Amino acid sequence: MRIRIVDAFTDRPFAGNPAGVLLLDAFPDDFRLQRVALEVNHAETAFAHRLPAGGEADWALRWFTPATEVAMCGHATLATAHVLFSTGEHRGPVRFATHSGVLRATPGADGTITLDFPTAPLTPVEIPAGLAEALGAQPLAATDTGPDVGDLVVEVADETTVRGLDPDHRALAAHSERGIIATARAEDPSRGYDFVSRCFFPNVGIDEDPVTGSAHTALAPYWSGRLGGTVLTGLQASPRSGRVRTELRGERTLLTGSAVTVIDGELLA
Numbered sequence: 001m002r003i004r005i006v007d008a009f010t011d012r013p014f015a016g017n018p019a020g021v022l023l024l025d026a027f028p029d030d031f032r033l034q035r036v037a038l039e040v041n042h043a044e045t046a047f048a049h050r051l052p053a054g055g056e057a058d059w060a061l062r063w064f065t066p067a068t069e070v071a072m073c074g075h076a077t078l079a080t081a082h083v084l085f086s087t088g089e090h091r092g093p094v095r096f097a098t099h100s101g102v103l104r105a106t107p108g109a110d111g112t113i114t115l116d117f118p119t120a121p122l123t124p125v126e127i128p129a130g131l132a133e134a135l136g137a138q139p140l141a142a143t144d145t146g147p148d149v150g151d152l153v154v155e156v157a158d159e160t161t162v163r164g165l166d167p168d169h170r171a172l173a174a175h176s177e178r179g180i181i182a183t184a185r186a187e188d189p190s191r192g193y194d195f196v197s198r199c200f201f202p203n204v205g206i207d208e209d210p211v212t213g214s215a216h217t218a219l220a221p222y223w224s225g226r227l228g229g230t231v232l233t234g235l236q237a238s239p240r241s242g243r244v245r246t247e248l249r250g251e252r253t254l255l256t257g258s259a260v261t262v263i264d265g266e267l268l269a
Contacts, residue, residue, distance in 0.1 A: 005042070005263035006079035009211040009242035011111075013262045016242035017211040019076040020045035021083045022267070027062065030069070036267065037064035043206050046076035048084075048096070057097035058090065067205030070178075071148065072100040074115060074213010074244075074255055081105035081113050082259035100148065108256070112245075115255040119248065120218035121146040122153070134171035135182065137161050145218040150177035151199075153218050159187040159196045163237050173202040181215045183222070186235070193235035193243060195223045211242030217253045220246035 003022050010016025020040035026049050027033065037045040048061045061080060063073040077096065084090035085107045093106040104116040123144045132138045135154065143153040152175055156162060162184045172180050179201030186193050197219055199212040209215075219234055230248040235241065245256040 001267040003040070003263075003265055003267045004079075004083055004261055005040075006082055006259050006261050008075035008078040008082070008259045009213065009236075009244055009257035010240075010260065011258040013260050015240050016257075016259070017075040017209065017240065018042045018262070019073075019079040021076070021080050022047050023083065023089065024049045027060070033062065033064055034069070038066045039269075041066050043209050044070065044073045044076040046073070046080045048080050051097065055097075057095040057102050059084070059094060059096050061096040061098050061103075063098075065204045065206055069099075070204060072098070072117070072214045074117065074216065075211055077103060077105060077115055078113055078213060078255075078257055078259050081107075081115070083261065085113070086261065112256050112258050115213060117214070117217050117253050117255060118148070119221055119251050119253045120149045120151075122218060122221055125152075127154075128152075128175050130171065131175050131180075134168045134175065135180065136165055136167050137182070143218070143222060145181075147177070149214060149218055151179050151181050151215060151218060152176040153181045153183060153222055155222075156182055156184050159184050159237075162196050162198055165198060167200055169200060169202040169207045172200050176203070178203055179206075179209075181212075181218065183219060185223075185226070192233060194227055194229075194232040195219065196235050196237045198237055208238055210238045210240040211236040211244065211257075213244060213255050213257075216244045216246050216255055220248045220253045220255075224248045
């Protein structure tokens with residue numbers, strides 16, 4: 001069984017967010033999928049198989065963290081599309097059948113890939129008691145992203161605060177279904193990004209995710225409303241770091257980035 005490790009939302013190896021990608025003839029049982037994802041031990045491992053021609057989607061796609069299956073994952077979708085396009089397994093835009101509906105990925109002439117994802121619904125909420133202590137910074141505002149994403153967007157004072165966060169991950173787990181997206185306006189937009197974020201997902205076994213595509217389905221509408229533009233670039237300021245270009249189109253959000261295959265091997269077990 002061939003397995004690839006792809007760094008997503010980056011144009012260079014050893015940055016962005018690594019994902020395992022396996023192209024299969026069909027999905028094996030869930031226990032095996034979970035065991036493979038645990039062995040890969042990256043934030044997500046993507047499993048895909050081709051669907052019969054003529055349907056609403058071209059490939060079936062599922063994503064597993066080392067601990068559980070997730071309903072939506074941006075970087076592993078980008079990684080899977082990169083493998084399909086770079087190997088010639090699929091040409092032109094590809095449609096994935098997922099637990100979050102049909103998701104599209106389109107190759108760009110410049111080598112980037114654009115994902116078409118549902119925009120997260122945003123609901124302002126009261127800042128939960130104890131969140132400041134768990135996060136290690138005082139939130140300015142908190143916004144719920146709805147059950148499909150399951151995160152709490154937390155705006156903090158500035159970019160320096162986002163970069164310096166050292167949260168109590170166990171305590172953070174009590175404050176959202178999936179995780180916490182900490183964000184702030186970019187201190188210097190001339191550096192090529194408009195906002196920064198870091199994402200903490202202890203409830204799905206990921207203390208900090210390097211670059212989170214699905215989080216940007218919430219960050220895009222959040223910052224578009226504050227910065228007054230529908231096309232923005234986010235920098236996820238994790239130690240590996242990565243950039244996501246976002247374009248808000250009402251109920252859909254386009255996420256654009258690059259990807260690099262760094263390992264191409266064989267799963268023997």
